[in-house]
Amino acid sequence: MHEQFKECIDECLACVIECNHCYDACLQEENVKMLQECIRLTRECADICAYAASAMSRASTFATEICKLCADICEACANECEKHSSHHEHCKKCAEVCRKCSEACRTMAS
Numbered sequence: 001m002h003e004q005f006k007e008c009i010d011e012c013l014a015c016v017i018e019c020n021h022c023y024d025a026c027l028q029e030e031n032v033k034m035l036q037e038c039i040r041l042t043r044e045c046a047d048i049c050a051y052a053a054s055a056m057s058r059a060s061t062f063a064t065e066i067c068k069l070c071a072d073i074c075e076a077c078a079n080e081c082e083k084h085s086s087h088h089e090h091c092k093k094c095a096e097v098c099r100k101c102s103e104a105c106r107t108m109a110s
Helices: 002-028 032-057 063-084 089-109
Strands: none
Touching (some): 002 032, 002 063, 002 089, 063 089
């Protein structure tokens, strides 16, 4: 079962790393208030991606539902990060990784 989830697990773990980087970088920006929703979503996205990877690695009976939720949160995070991607490279990169993770999770959930 683990091998079935391998690609999705890898995408989730990459998303954890990128969301955590974006979260930290946003907190260092001058206008943190403007990035408030981005900060909140990157934190939430990193958490659900870590949980989804963990659930898949242990072949949880809820992996499909968790992956669906993960895909939804990744998509929301990507949409928010894209709003800031012209000014912040870390948001641009985060949006790209979140989109890839969302796609992988949707494929896994279907």
